[in-house]
Amino acid sequence: MSTTLKNEAQIAKFRKLIIVVSIVIPIAVAALFGIRVDGVDLSFLPPFYAGINGLTAVLLIGALVAIKSKNMNLHQRLIQTCLVLSLLFLLCYVAYHMTSDSTRYEGEFTILYYSILISHIFLSVAVIPLVLFTYLFAWEGKFDKHKKWTRFAFPIWFYVAVTGVIVYLMISPFYK
Numbered sequence: 001m002s003t004t005l006k007n008e009a010q011i012a013k014f015r016k017l018i019i020v021v022s023i024v025i026p027i028a029v030a031a032l033f034g035i036r037v038d039g040v041d042l043s044f045l046p047p048f049y050a051g052i053n054g055l056t057a058v059l060l061i062g063a064l065v066a067i068k069s070k071n072m073n074l075h076q077r078l079i080q081t082c083l084v085l086s087l088l089f090l091l092c093y094v095a096y097h098m099t100s101d102s103t104r105y106e107g108e109f110t111i112l113y114y115s116i117l118i119s120h121i122f123l124s125v126a127v128i129p130l131v132l133f134t135y136l137f138a139w140e141g142k143f144d145k146h147k148k149w150t151r152f153a154f155p156i157w158f159y160v161a162v163t164g165v166i167v168y169l170m171i172s173p174f175y176k
Contacts (some may be wrong), residue, residue, distance in 0.1 A: 013165045015134055022129035029094055037099045045096040046168055046175065052089040053164030056082050060158050079135065082157075086131075089164070103174050113170050120163040 063078035064097035105113045130153040 011136070011140060015133075016128055018132040018136065021132065025090070025128055026039045026125045029090070032094050032098055035098055042119045043175070045092045046172065049089050049092040049096070050165050050172075051169035052085050052092070053168075056085045056089070057158055057161035057165070059085070059153045060154065060161065064154065076138075077172045083131070083135070101176075103171055103176070105171050106174050107170065109170065113167070116163050116170070117167050120160060120167055121162075123156050126162045127153065127160050131157055 059078050059082050063075050063082065066072075066075040066078060105117075107113065130149065134146055134149040134153040137143070137149060
């Protein structure tokens with residue numbers, strides 16, 4: 001088997017894996033909300049994972065600046081860091097919600113809060129395949145396709161990161 005055919009088979013596996021991950025993660029997160037672990041105090045996590053979201057947003061801007069400056073190595077390292085941070089956020093978020101009661105927003109900006117929260121949740125699901133496929137295109141060296149997908153993936157990923165911080169700041173006064 002030639003190297004090209006091996007790479008094509010590997011890329012096809014990655015594409016299937018991205019599709020599976022994009023379906024499994026939201027389903028698993030929703031299912032894990034039904035699992036309750038008592039006796040574990042992870043109340044320190046919300047400001048931590050809000051910080052992860054904030055750092056991700058800053059690093060995404062850094063990655064944009066790096067690529068505009070034609071610094072592909074820095075761009076790649078920043079995007080890879082953002083991917084790791086997003087995974088860390090997801091793990092912390094799930095761990096917190098498996099061990100803590102949901103907090104109800106009781107502020108005066110209820111419509112605004114829930115509008116931001118709902119858009120944040122739906123876009124956080126949509127961003128998974130967008131970001132992973134965009135990354136795969138760069139990894140394949142298909143930079144034209146990578147650039148086209150980035151026009152959608154970047155603003156959505158940035159929005160999800162920023163609104164994660166906003167949601168935390170709005171709900172944090174109501175944590176018990």
